[in-house]
Amino acid sequence: MVPAIGMSVPAWLSDFTNRMMVESNANLVRWMHVTPWKQDIESCDRVGLMQAMPAGDAERDSKGANWKQRVSLMRDAIIYNRNNPSIIFYECGNEVISEPHMFEMKSIRNTYDPNGGRAIGSREMLDSQEAEYGGEMLYINKSARKPLWATEYSRDEGLRKYWDEFSPPYHKDGEGGTTHANVNGSKVKDASPYNRNQDSHAIENVTRWYDYYIERPGTGHRVSSGGVNIVFSDTNTHFRGAENYRRSGEVDPMRIPKDGFFAHQVMWDGWVDIENHRSHIIGHWNYTKDVVKNIYVVSSGEKVELFINGKSKGFGKQSKQFLFTFESIQWEAGELKAVSYDINGKVVSEAYKLTAGKPFEIKLTPHTNPKGFMANGADVALIDVEVVDKNGNRCPIDNSLIEFSLKGDATWLGGIAKGPEDNYILSEKIPVENGINRIMIRSGIKPDNINLIAKSKGLKSSKITLNTSFFESNNGLSTQLPNHDMTSYLDRGPTPKTDSYTIKRKPAFIASATALSNQEDVYKSFDDNELSEWTNDGRIKTGKITYSLTKPSVVNQCVAKFTGWRRKSYPIRILADNKIVYKGNTQQSLGYITIPLKPVLAKEITIELIGVNTDNDAFNKIVEVDPNKELDMFKDKEGANAKGQLRIVEIEFYESL
Template sequence: MKKCLTVLLILLSLISCKNETTNETSFQREADFNFDWKFQLQKDTILPTTLPLADTSWRNIRLPHDWSVEASFDESLEGCTGYLPGGVGVYQKHFNSPANSSEKSTFILFDGVYNNATFWLNGELLGENPYGYSPVYFNVTKFLKTDKENILTVHVDHSRYADSRWYTGSGIYRNVKIITVNKLHIPIWGTFLTTPNVSEKEATIELKTTVENELATESNFTLSTRIIDNEGNEVALKSDDLNLPSSKNNEFAQTFTVTNPKLWDTENPNMYKAVTSIIQNGETIDEYITPFGIRSLRFDKDKGFFLNEKLTEVKGISIHHDGGLVGAAVPKGVWKRRFEELKACGVNAIRTAHNPYSEEFLDLCDEMGILVQDEFFDEWDYAKDKRQNYHDRHDDYITRGYVEHFQKWAKSDLTRTMLRDRNHPSVFQWSIGNEIEWTYLHYRYDTGFWKDPNKPQASGKYWGSAPILTPEEIKANYDAAEKGEYILTETAHKLAKWTRELDPSRVVTTNMVVPQTSMVSGYADAVDISGFSYRNKDIAWANKHFPDKHITINENPGTWDDLKQVKENPGVFSQFMWTGIAYMGERHGDWPAKSGWGDLLNLAGFKLQGWNYFKSVWVDEPHISLGTLPIADSGFKAKGISGQQLPENSNAYKWRDSNMHWNYKDGEMVVVEACSNASEVELFLNEKSLGKRKMSDSPDRLFRWTIPYEAGTITAKAIYEEKEITTELKTASKPVKLIVTSDKTSLKADAYDVAHIIVQLVDENGIPTKTENTKVEFEIKGDAKMLGVDNGAPENLNDFQSNSVPTDQGRCLMILQSTKKAEQVTVIVKAEGFENQEIIINIE
């Protein structure tokens, strides 16, 4: 009888809570809490004492919000964070208590607030969160007023605006949710799902679910979990009758078998959902949905990385978390456009340099099939250089960063991040830190390359040289070195221990910039995989002297030597080039450059020549493209250059700076480069052959010619798998027209969806004119929001929050965001001397 009753309760739950054909649930546990906030900047850092604050004159905003990106660039500010200010801001939200809140528990979840945030509800302190990158939530149940309005106050102190080495943004720059649950419920981040056994025929799913009982009595309940595939079909079901004492929580395990699973990988990112319900008396009182993917990860120090037992090269990029003109409050649609471009040139992995990203970011990586190295910290015990006060050798208030909080908060920040992120199939590695060795001075001196303690940046020939000391000599230096209060290896082992306790299913890595000392000191022993940073010269040395260690590349400049390391060393399965997308900050005294180091995409998400180069290397399909560069800017010597010769100073040569145009002065010597995966390429100028270049004679996989400029057309031709592939660049004349395009013609009326409006100058023949520019103005007719404008150039100091911008390479970008009003919006594009252009965007 009891068994029949249980089956009946489960059937009733399935009927009432799930529509299998639409894969929708009628149970609402969480709600969007981003709308209808008030905001103002504050002149000092003093925390308010009388709360809530009077806010009738404050700005009305919707989150996510980054106030720094709203400001103008200012040379008097710091290049490390992009010449934009920080400051102190206060947010308030007025809201009514959720329905039946007296019988339930209510939480407010912040996915990220930068930084040093303090939270109150109705004047009662909820808590604080100093780290700007970790999610945090608060149980607000006892502070809610059911009979009148509630006011949530958030104080954000980013007065130390140069506290990072790159642009951070300021404010509540990630999503906020309000979560209302039964007193018997699954807590936030209360599930942990792994797939320990995976094959094409069958997969085992292990789910651990925490249940919390806030009731005054013991509770009996049924814990029922259904596994749903991406088409809405139920593929597995497990139900258990359980009980939980009053004021207790417990973790319950359920195991499932899925036959013929649809595996998650970078080409086919198949997703599933575990829908876990708590059922009492035939009623579902809580439901928790865990999106996941079925996949296996295996790392072999001699063979490399296996995804679903398929040997997989990790074609990775490092990026920072800003999205250009939107700052740190990046709409999902901005990331999606960028991810689509990155995937198209072969990228299959992202390293979150150097901190945890948003939940929304990881959701998109799950959906699009991008592996993620989830990195926790850029600093541990000691601080890094922010504005050339190397190793904090003088007191500098504005650069005080996370080091101030690490000892107290590191475990909490790491724990909250992992609990949020560990069910994402895209996350395949945890990285505990980035180039941490710089902050423990003796590490560099132990190698023998650094000599003068008064000049800690004077590295001699470190970057281009193999180790000069034996492991024994380096270890002797390490043992004899004077050490500070904190020992790097001790901190590393502590962080790795916390990581493995929360997730034993993934490997732990770190980014080592002084691996010679790290290998002998015990740092490498703390992690499963040692990722080297710009130290390809150390790989063979490490493999020889430490054959039991797994060595790969976690950061690199993206040269052919980096690619060769992966091709020639089976255990070296990855590279994460610096960087895939240009980012703001990390500049020192080079105003007006506010950004740099984008190899594949620039700050506006436009393709760079590096995109073509990496596509020719990473994607197994026909590719040929052209780039050009005046020899004076190339790093080559003008005299005696031959087809495939590399520049004498390869660091001075930047293939990523190549132009994608054919407009120069008559007779000017120009280096022409073809990116291709063909074995041989022939170049033509105005249909006259300039000769062939072979891949076998190209040290860095670039086919080069140096020719005097002549107006007309340069054409590159090649044979790939018996088919001719060709590309060309044409000389453009004066621009006569604006071409306006959008990546979307319609937007959802949700106040989140975005369209990228791109303007390009063209000549009378429709050829893009990339050497002439003009100022472009945007006008919007209709109810939509202009998020900002940019042209992608590092030196562009035009306000992002503007309706006009000068073009760069004849192009610019405006990002349009929908509102909740459905209507037709017209974007009018104007420029002096050009006919106005219009584009229609339907919001529906």
């Protein structure tokens, strides 16, 4: 979606957006709920972006005539798009469907695309024997049998306009809405995760992605296959925050990058493992002398050093693998530089921020169809509007109101910006945000010189001329398809023929288990099925389960998904052949946790409850569209009262290589 014109964009603009996803190092786009139009499917072919193609659904399974319609739609979508190589997944629904329905959908795939090599599945489907992939929204799923990947792994939102609370307009993180309405009319009491500043939004993306990264291929027998964010560009889908559109994108509605874009660029620079090192300093470096703040660097290095005007400020505190925090840094005008090192102290990447001078002039930069700006009444030109200093550096805290005038055979479409009452849609006066904005004009039907003038009080004006080209038609109809002669984008390079990861650790396989209660269910705690669990009878003294390994192993990690993963904390101790190798409280999470163990050669590993478990949601601000639909599928009405529960969905043990 693009402001003022919706989704009816010229083909080159589809490439513009989809290429940006690839440039952010994404390798898959999941279209939401309905089959995308052919233009975007062909665009992904050109830019090298894999796709998950849905047919259509209503966020639930269906029956009768409705189900027959869905089957027919999937059949037609497969036939129409089966020759597009970027389609990798066929998606049957945004919720779990029944096994008979999954079998029917798979039969449609086998009939109409038997040799395409595409997997067919649905969201969730964690224990399905028919689906060829699955995965929940938000939560971390793992499997040894099929790809499980998150269909929406990060849901927080934030405007591009808000750098941090030290920058104009001085928006405090999370401020701007105490409630929000979901599509079903229900409310969330605290909407602060949907009103973030850019810095905390980018940090949240790093935090959420780390949970998947540590369970990636190469980390064991059961792995997560990653996930996709929601959404890439801000959109007018149902909003949850203070504004009337969704702002969870890595780019804003006009495709101007936020800090989250560059954070993902760092974390995703490789097909699985990091292959190319990058660093990015979150935010800008235009403050005042009284500002002391934390500086955050997203980096794939092992350690990061910060410099101000060549003077070291020390090394950052690393968290979530990619985030480095430098606390209480005093602002000084000049150059802020982050230097990233590998484990041997070798420099692997650097990032810079410069203090810009006073706003001086407006700079206009056009983006047009590579074949030329076509006079067909439908082509669009994007024009970047920047406020820069005398040296041409963007002024990152300037929010000047720019007034435009347009002459020639073209239509003004404008852009979007946060306003006191509206979004400036179609307005000929629009502010830059953080020193930049982007506007659009649509071509007319005759070749012409299109003149655009931008001016603002106190700034030097700017003018550009765009020339629209003759567009051949026959009685008003085009003689060519919109994507004619569109070039491919090959900079990402080919998908590797060999594994794009290294083996990080070795699984110590479980042969059997014994417990003091519900012995018949012990297998469910290591059966590679996240829809099954083992639990004791709710008494502390029965909260004990012992796993026998297939051979004696020096286990140094326990990876577990405890029931109530986002709410419950279990006080446990872990014993290796009766030697205590861990004692403490389990962390709340959105899936799996890794518990470090003292390495001891052992044949048996025991998990033992040693106290009362607690129940308090650590993620209560981020919920499903329906906040009552908790995907922790073992939620127990009596769980809060049963303080002696030990409940395990999946458990794994690992030893170092």
